[in-house]
Amino acid sequence: ANEDVCTIQILMSDTGGGHRASANALRDAFDVLHPGKIQCDIVDIFTDYGPFWPFTDYPAIYKIMAEYSFLWDWFYHLGASPFGIAVNEFLMELFCFDSFQECLARPSGSTNHRADMVISVHPLCQDVPLKILSSLDTNGQTRSPDARTTPFVTVVTDLGGAHPTWFNKGVNKCFVPTDALYQCARDRNVQPDQLVQYGLPIRRGFWDQASGKEQKTPVQLRQELGLDVELPTVLMVGGGDGMGGIVDIAAEVGDKLGSGSSTPAYQMVVVCGSNEKAKQALSSKQFGDGVKVNVQGFVNNMDEWMQASDAIVTKAGPGTIAEASICGLPCMLFSYLPGQEEGNVPFVENSGFGKFSGDPTVIAETVSSWLASPEKMNSLKEAALQAARPSATLDIAKDLADMVFAQKEKLRAKEPVKVGRA
Ligand code: UDP
Numbered sequence: 001a002n003e004d005v006c007t008i009q010i011l012m013s014d015t016g017g018g019h020r021a022s023a024n025a026l027r028d029a030f031d032v033l034h035p036g037k038i039q040c041d042i043v044d045i046f047t048d049y050g051p052f053w054p055f056t057d058y059p060a061i062y063k064i065m066a067e068y069s070f071l072w073d074w075f076y077h078l079g080a081s082p083f084g085i086a087v088n089e090f091l092m093e094l095f096c097f098d099s100f101q102e103c104l105a106r107p108s109g110s111t112n113h114r115a116d117m118v119i120s121v122h123p124l125c126q127d128v129p130l131k132i133l134s135s136l137d138t139n140g141q142t143r144s145p146d147a148r149t150t151p152f153v154t155v156v157t158d159l160g161g162a163h164p165t166w167f168n169k170g171v172n173k174c175f176v177p178t179d180a181l182y183q184c185a186r187d188r189n190v191q192p193d194q195l196v197q198y199g200l201p202i203r204r205g206f207w208d209q210a211s212g213k214e215q216k217t218p219v220q221l222r223q224e225l226g227l228d229v230e231l232p233t234v235l236m237v238g239g240g241d242g243m244g245g246i247v248d249i250a251a252e253v254g255d256k257l258g259s260g261s262s263t264p265a266y267q268m269v270v271v272c273g274s275n276e277k278a279k280q281a282l283s284s285k286q287f288g289d290g291v292k293v294n295v296q297g298f299v300n301n302m303d304e305w306m307q308a309s310d311a312i313v314t315k316a317g318p319g320t321i322a323e324a325s326i327c328g329l330p331c332m333l334f335s336y337l338p339g340q341e342e343g344n345v346p347f348v349e350n351s352g353f354g355k356f357s358g359d360p361t362v363i364a365e366t367v368s369s370w371l372a373s374p375e376k377m378n379s380l381k382e383a384a385l386q387a388a389r390p391s392a393t394l395d396i397a398k399d400l401a402d403m404v405f406a407q408k409e410k411l412r413a414k415e416p417v418k419v420g421r422a
Pocket residue numbers: 015016017018019021203237238239240241271272273274297298299300301302316317318319320321323
């Protein structure tokens with residue numbers, strides 16, 4: 001066992017693609033900043049340690065609810081009411097405390113002891129894990145949060161709005177990406193000295209200029225990706241799961257873009273994510289002569305597809321919006337998950353780098369009007385870059401690394417550790 005490394009357990013669940021993406025991004029940032037010094041134990045705590053259904057099936061249930069957004073709307077708002085929050089906390093503590101405790105107590109990384117620090121990147125991983133840590137730190141004598149000696153941090157992975165369960169005033173630090181979420185945290189009594197605002201942690205391709213990866217021009221990227229080098233290029237994305245009605249929207253927007261000309265005037269790339277059915281349906285569809293269409297399934301080089309494009313049409317996913325802003329891409333939003341992603345629409349519109357419409361005609365007209373005006377494209381691009389936080393992932397990782405190194409020192413000195421609210 002290697003007792004020199006610091007270990008961090010990252011709690012998440014694969015409800016949507018964003019939580020794991022953020023966890024991986026933090027792990028990658030630790031590797032860049034402190035190679036070999038910090039080991040991350042990333043765990044889908046519901047799938048792996050849920051006591052029984054439905055806890056063990058949260059990712060699949062989330063997928064169904066997100067597809068039928070009225071269900072999600074109802075569930076999200078019920079869960080955000082004081083009654084819903086209390087019921088959720090009661091049921092989670094009743095049913096999940098023991099099995100989640102196994103998760104938090106497990107040996108971390110290559111060591112034979114539990115993690116030196118715990119990070120949550122999920123809205124349902126605050127309350128019970130905090131109680132468990134107090135219990136573990138005191139051998140079960142008390143669950144008082146004040147008795148907790150293991151640092152616990154929340155890194156919020158939503159952007160313009162967030163569920164109240166993200167915010168627990170017992171954490172050491174809570175990282176929020178935007179002013180709107182800073183306020184949500186304050187509304188839940190998280191104190192200014194607990195809050196840090198940098199931006200959203202996002203995957204390595206968008207921030208790691210130091211990785212030695214050659215910076216390519218949009219023309220080089222288009223050639224490598226098999227795209228037309230000249231045509232104005234619209235990228236369509238429906239989130240990691242390819243949801244939000246991407247088939248209908250892509251078909252109709254493609255038809256509109258393709259109808260104005262007998263030779264290609266646009267090219268449209270549709271990234272269907274893990275939605276295989278959407279990929280098949282769109283691959284076999286005939287579009288008009290005015291548009292070239294390129295259909296992709298799940299891509300692992302989203303940074304390249306974004307850098308090769310002129311504008312993006314997307315579901316209002318926080319990760320995709322943050323990534324697009326870093327690439328200076330104007331954003332046309334076509335749907336959002338009620339509650340959770342609703343606040344991402346004003347974030348984009350008020351920052352001045354995009355619009356929302358659920359109507360394919362309006363989407364096609366808006367995007368083509370942007371592409372036709374170099375001044376408009378410039379102002380959208382400037383606004384996107386202004387809203388972008390490309391250094392957020394490294395900034396967050398730096399702070400977290402400092403915390404875990406300090407914790408390790410305390411453990412080494414074997415002084416009684418009092419963390420409280422750092
Ligand atoms: N993504 C990807 N490949 C795909 C589709 C999506 O890497 O084929 C990534 C995308 O770049 C973003 C994430 O998946 O980082 C989607 O996160 P977002 O918060 O936008 O939506 P979610 O899927 O969580 O609803």
